[in-house]
Amino acid sequence: MNLDFSDDQKYLKEEARKFFEKENTLKATRKTLEDKLFIDQDLWNKVVALGWTGITIPEEYDGLGLGHLELCVLAEEMGKVLAPIPFSSSVYLFTEAINKFASEDIKKEILPKLVTGEIVGTLGVTEDLHAPTEENISTSSNKGRINGKKIAVPDAKAATHSIVVTKSSSGIDLRLVCHESDGVSINHMDSIDESRGHFSIDFKDVDSELIGEEGNGWECYQSLIDQAAVLFSFEQIGGAQASLDMALEYAKERYAFGRQIGSFQAIKHKLADMYVSITLAKSNSYYAAWALSTNSSDLPVASATARVSATKAFQFCSKENIQTHGGNGFTWEYDCHLFYRRSKLLSLNLGSLSNWKNRLVTGLEKSNIN
Amino acid sequence: MNLDFSDDQKYLKEEARKFFEKENTLKATRKTLEDKLFIDQDLWNKVVALGWTGITIPEEYDGLGLGHLELCVLAEEMGKVLAPIPFSSSVYLFTEAINKFASEDIKKEILPKLVTGEIVGTLGVTEDLHAPTEENISTSSNKGRINGKKIAVPDAKAATHSIVVTKSSSGIDLRLVCHESDGVSINHMDSIDESRGHFSIDFKDVDSELIGEEGNGWECYQSLIDQAAVLFSFEQIGGAQASLDMALEYAKERYAFGRQIGSFQAIKHKLADMYVSITLAKSNSYYAAWALSTNSSDLPVASATARVSATKAFQFCSKENIQTHGGNGFTWEYDCHLFYRRSKLLSLNLGSLSNWKNRLVTGLEKSNIN
């Protein structure tokens, strides 16, 4: 009975923490946001050099051949510092898609270059101002040629390739597109968290390759986000923990009425509630990490449970961290808003909170626990 | 511009307050609950003697011919002391039904006796463990003969008559039944607030009279509960205010750690939140009272708004009043639980909170404020 990470995994986590601290990553995040850089290329290069983009890639494709648990501990540390890099897009989504569903030829071609960083990937699904569904996807693929438009695609500029969710005569297909192909145009879209760039991708009769079976793209996409939700939840826990840590530090050093504001119950109980929300989310994410690493049939429910609790925890903690900081928390100069913005990005990417609550209960209905 | 009660109405309110205080009503409520008396007959007789059952009954039928605003101020005072009498069943629902929808003959026969107390009424609609709807009503009326069973009918034992929601060939009918008619059997049902008795009524081929038009019974019922919801909301505000007053008194006289517990922010802010919830509910109920008294087209939305806020306020205040009292609040001996129980009764009678929220938005859709 052991619901905890191994010593090796904890060591990797500690290494990651030290790395991001040395790189002064939170400052880099602010700079990326303020200067609209979309990505910190230098930080990304170093992350690639550390081999982290190849963690789950089998050794035969030059990867480290490690499991998802290693990815979880990295995700938590990246969440703490709001790392301005396309790690989630390229590793949690694109790499997993190739790894799980692509043909041997494509794997041989793509996976080694994901390790070296020559290839960076993302995933395009959203087309309109509402949740994408199997019914409302309109980007078409016909004999491998894609036409349509995806919006709010994270990190698309830094990415060399995309997995695109398309509709074909046989249903929904996942298709691989190289951003250098003719007919691809990528444009930046303003967003509420510019520390991670978001883009539209126009497809005009663009050549593409099938990933997975024809017509089973929606199932593939669902299992991809079941997996990714676990990794996102660790980023969210990291962000929530960092928000609580900021609030704690401020509550201890800020004085009002001759006392540390952290000695007032209104603040004490607010921070206690943050701690409770993080503990619940963390425990659910640990369980989901186990389900992910063992490919358990629990994964759909476990990942939705982790996702919902982690989304709530990060949104709550980043919101109340601002409140704890009072007027200072509302200034651009303090970092509080960087976490508030990122909490919203992470809550929307992979789909909104209410969609995930619905998904959780749907999972319960399928697994009829009663 | 005046969203307030008149001096006369305030005087009536003060008279009612003094009356219930003199009668030591809260004690009577506890006795009624503990001894399963279902009603405090003596208190009820005095209320009748004061003419309050005839407030909205026109003078031509021996009533006082006053408006609903007078009823609102009485309701608030009854709510404060959890008056163990069938006032809401007989006055807000039964009397209004006769007044609004009955034939002249029936009015002549019934209304004067409601004033004298010879007749006491209630309304039977619920048949099963879910909300009654136009579709799921099964109690039948055929050529005026009623067959079926109503459950959770408040005050049915004390009542001499009922309005029964029935299904006939022409749709839903409201029908008047005398409890002495053959085929009527009334039995007590245990409930979580025994300070107001609840009963089942079996109808075996029972004779009855039509109230309103054939087939328009559901509309009539809807407009009845639109009205009654306003009066219930005043009872709920009274109960919420009494709960806050209890909590305040306790927080000021109870000491812990050498201080009044009311000097701890956890308690101060809890009570502040109670005050906020009551203020919102009160203001919404005042507006709904105006809409009721002027028969405004706003009534459906206004009454749902009052109902939802008042239900939330009373449930929240009675719940946190127990918490404020700590261990004592959890004892049978303290009165906290009487308010907690009544808050639940009043939140279920006329239909649950979520049904009323739905009803509110439905009202908005109809009145398309946008």
Next chain:
Amino acid sequence: MDFNDTKEQAIFRKKCRDWLEANATLKSESSTNSFSEDKSYLDTSREWQKKKFDAGWAMLHWPKEYGGIAATPIERIIWNSEEAKFDVPRGIYDIGLGMCGPVMMQYATEEQKQRYLPAMAEGKEIWCQLFSEPSAGSDVAGLRTKAEKKGDKWIINGQKVWTSGAHFSDFGILVVRHDPNLPKHKGMTFFFVDMKSPGIDIKPIKQITGGSNFNEVYFNDVEIPDSQRLGDVGDGWKVAITTLMNERLAVGDASGADVNEAFKWAKGQDDMGGKLIDNMAARESIADWYCEANGLKNTKLRTMSALSKGDTPGPEASITKIVSANKLQAIGNFGIDSADMAGMLVNENNEIDDFQSAWLGAPGLRIAGGTDEILRNIIAERVLGLPEDQRVDKDIPYKDIPSGK
């Protein structure tokens, strides 16, 4: 209960209405006068204020000698409700007329009132308020800015913060510490100051919204003649607190996306799986927000009823801000989430932009003019009569009060 004017009120309302129709245009979809701080908006604000002043509407509740018409509270409410229907500039003068005016009225000499109040009412001169400091936010009385008496002058050194309009203000009201050896609340003195005085340095504060509606104001050896002192030396807190009360009353409803916007949006929002308004979770949230929004609206109506009877207003303003700021944050979040991933995108859709502004602006509203926590304390203590928190900052010299670093 009724919502009709009395005969007198109806006549007065018509008077307001007639003048407004003659001098302004009704609000419409294309209304332009949304608050901003650029020159052009300042100019139109000045023009409109002047127009009102010449016709006696500027500060109608003020005595005639200072440019008012000695209107009753209810007449003032009637004017405000009518003016609100027109597309006219607002906001620039709120602090001056709402907070600085009253304190001058109460504490300035007759000569000063003659000099400053009409100019304020006419809009010729703009005023600001200088209370908060980096180390004195919720605890305003913890302020450190020093005042030293030199002859008939006071020398001011220190920093104020969160001052709206400092950069375009002509004068400001200021509370400072003249003696750190006295207990906290006894060592303060109140002044008004010429914002163009040498030694005053103004820096805008950038908010998380990206906007800059507030400033830091630095005082380096700024001289204020003793004649500009309001109240006695040591009465600074007494004078400030009356002003703060006015602020708490002035802090109105959170502007921005409200239940109507959420309702309208939910009726239109559809992912081909059904309309958002038919989602019971969204439906119940909208019902809750409607109850809060109307609870506040009807509470204001009750306050006006009390005012029109000559009673004094209660603590409604505190309630209004706690409820509306948190509602704003929740509605903003609801709107953003309802667009799923695309809720991130700025400038794609006006309604979503409004929800985003609500979500980004609400955290400030939960803090400005009293945090949620301070306001709950105020309700608990001033309305419910609960004891105040344990104080460790009373009856000892200010300089000995623990203040961290």
Next chain:
Amino acid sequence: MDFNDTKEQAIFRKKCRDWLEANATLKSESSTNSFSEDKSYLDTSREWQKKKFDAGWAMLHWPKEYGGIAATPIERIIWNSEEAKFDVPRGIYDIGLGMCGPVMMQYATEEQKQRYLPAMAEGKEIWCQLFSEPSAGSDVAGLRTKAEKKGDKWIINGQKVWTSGAHFSDFGILVVRHDPNLPKHKGMTFFFVDMKSPGIDIKPIKQITGGSNFNEVYFNDVEIPDSQRLGDVGDGWKVAITTLMNERLAVGDASGADVNEAFKWAKGQDDMGGKLIDNMAARESIADWYCEANGLKNTKLRTMSALSKGDTPGPEASITKIVSANKLQAIGNFGIDSADMAGMLVNENNEIDDFQSAWLGAPGLRIAGGTDEILRNIIAERVLGLPEDQRVDKDIPYKDIPSGK
């Protein structure tokens, strides 16, 4: 990460399992052993405890000389998780073995341990805890019950409250005030007392649920030999606080209707307009409760992981009670409301009865063993390291501490 036993753990689990299967039956729908206080339940409890004792399972983590088998924490967890699967009586001995045992183990003389611990483990003697008083609830250290030394005896006068099982207990642990002139936390002394002593008077407390699981215990000139003192005179608080920590860890998950019951009910509940489970508002609530319930469950698993590595458990118990008691109240309310008006009715439907018990019992759970407010303070201070509240009851004689009436 894995949920499998180590080899040793698997062997031990099998050992537990084999014995349990040989001596008890697995839980089932028809399980009868729900906690009660009637004679018959006490008897079956005694029998089962004796059986376990004879086989060495009663207090397996205790040293052999007191009837244990010196099991490791993880072995104890394994035993508990296996025993929990069987239909056996529980509850009667929790306080004695969970709180009284440890304190005797730590403070009693060797002779006393020999005399009392095995009897306790065997179930021959039941113990209770006497800490809370009418004026000392959240603030246990505020207790007033007096102890006066007379020769080698102490004379006890006062009242204790919220004592579970007092009426069927043989002994109790007791903390009292021996000197009101000393500061609050220094004037207390700790004893164990024979509950059959002359002068002890026990009255049951009726709760809002109608049940009576607690008692008031009155002490009138009750004599306790000094030899039954645990710890030095004046060490009462030190001894009590260790016990209270054990209580906070013992206070487990709120039993009663949980998310599974709500989910099951929602799948069945239908008003002919559609199933409750398809109502998105109900659906989202169920998702939230599922996250809370599993967050607690998985937190316990993490605690066990720590224990099995030899680490000491953290503050999970505080979290568990705050979350589960409030969840219980919300789920009870949800179930009642889902039946609309009929939600009032008792004894009509078992599931609704369960929701009603949850709704009526939860307020007690939010209070017993530390109110929500006290537990948040504990988390803030002990876990997050925030400063304690301003204290006015320290370093002054107990008798001078303000206490209202």
